[in-house]
Amino acid sequence: MPERSAITSSELGVLWLTYQEDTMILRILEYFIEKADDEKAKEIMNNLYGEIDSYVGIIKETLENEGAVIPIGFTTQDVKKEVPKLYDNGFDIMFVRLLKQISMGLHSLNITMTYREDIVLIIKELTTIAQKYYNLCTQYLLKKGLLVKSPHVSMPTSVEFVKDKHYLSGLSANPFSEKRSLNTVEVAQIHHSIESNITGLQMIIGFAQCANTEDVKNYFNEGAELAKSMVKELSEIFLQSGLQAPQTAGGNATRSTLAPFSDKLMLYCTSLFCSFSMGSGSLGTAFSLRNDLPAKITIFMKDIFEYAHKGAKIMIKNGWMEEPPQMEERNQMLK
Template sequence: MKNKEMIALTSSELGYLWTGYSINEMSIWYLKTFYEHAEDQEIKELFSFAIEIAQKLLIKRKELLSKEGYPLPAGFSKSDMNPTAPMIFTDRFFLSYLLNGSRLGAEFHIRALFFSTRADVINYHKSCITDVIQLNDRVVNLMLNKGVYWRTPTLPAPTSQEKIHKPSYLDGWLGDTRPLNSMEMANLYVIVELLILIETICIGFAQTTTSAEISDIFLKGRNIAKEHYHSLYDMLSDDDLPIPPSYTAELTDSKTRVFSDRMMICHLAGLFGSLISQYGFALGSVMKHDLLKEYSTQISKSGIFAEKLTKLLIQKEWLEKVPGAITRKDA
């Protein structure tokens, strides 16, 4: 049997470890800054716990990558943040930030786990999943205790098991239309909550950058998130379903720079990447033509904006290259 120490990382394992390192490293700087800005002691304790988890995960990622001889992402430094600047977000926003972050983190590590085959990498991702579940539990419980957790609606139980009898169940444009089913609602609400977070972050970042070019990028991101939000808002309203609250009121009027432009653009690029992934995942459960069209349209619009962000990162020389296949063809 081949020695375990001689088993190289697969491309899938490497991709998730390297990308995860970049995400972890950046998130630590945001978490530390938000910890300093949080006013509620229980929320500060949550950030402290999140920082502890992120640092532990980063150390192990570094060990796994370095042992294989892969250079680590350069990441960010203290010069990319200004922890003494006035806060631009409130405590209620911070809870939403941690909630969405723990959800996205769980999804990332679950995918990473099932694409891994080496024992040490598998055990690492299992540990990551356990940690992020603990964080999510603590965030949800605190939000429930403070009365700020937004629950998706309950539905009346049918009197008997039902079958679909008409092809019009798939319709959504003309003729017989139907309300959203529970799976469509579940994924739609996740997307709406992420759009609310993105819109709020874009406004906060736009008002604190000193660059007109970068501010314009954030405002475009805000407009896209807002447009997507209102499209889904209309679908929920048509079925008399409740809408998650916006967080735009959880912004202060501070215009003092908190994060570097590079750090903010990288975060926005990551958020839009997550948004596209959520749309893609939701498509798999859609059984309504109008919702299918809506998601497909929004994936396209989000993808175009994500490409603009990537081009800006390349132009500014802010984007680090993910390890990939070797070019073997002659130039």
């Protein structure tokens, strides 16, 4: 049997990041499972927990076999299952659904940076798990009436081609100039962004009211205002095209002010959501052909980046940011 090659720097980075994300998800699931009052939701989360936990073990074993130190990630110190419910009305599955959206994106990117067959298989199987539970969460929320589908549209009856540059117009010195209606690709991007930001807003409102330190509380309050402004401006774009912006009666923070998660975990989760939002924004700018849309999304991305950078500074100040494995300092070694 041929000797297995050592893992590469990118594979080590992929395993390290996956361990961070999945140990965070396990802690979140532990709390939501403890507080679940719907048996179907509890079943979905219990099954997801079991599958993720087994792969956290596999990643840990892989790193140990390579002689690499095991990351701390997120442990039982980062969750308090005994505190009252922080969220209600289906938010647990709404939150898990968004986490699995993020997982699908990360795993799809990570698999392009891995080479060794056993590591490729780990990421491939985690991708399958993410897709499976994203769908289970989606169908659960639809059945409960807690998820709004994107608008319906009349089916096209002929193939059309863009005939003039007016198709790209959206920015104009004349505020009364007519913009073309949104196409279905643009509707999909905007609807997804509104939907994600509504869940993110509900999440961060809960984080703000239970954060343990004042600077973290203020940071989450700032994030809530940013999410509100994005939902408001994107919804107005829909309304200008005669479309109803997605709204849901599901998922809300309770009156509890006791934190189920450590500030470290809540900040990391917020950072993950910011990264996801910037990635989605990049796709939005690439596929939106009405030139006012990329301009607006680019401003959002700048604001999100600056907000995420501020969160990173708070984590560093408090000693909560675990450092990824480093490459050798060749210049120092040569000296």
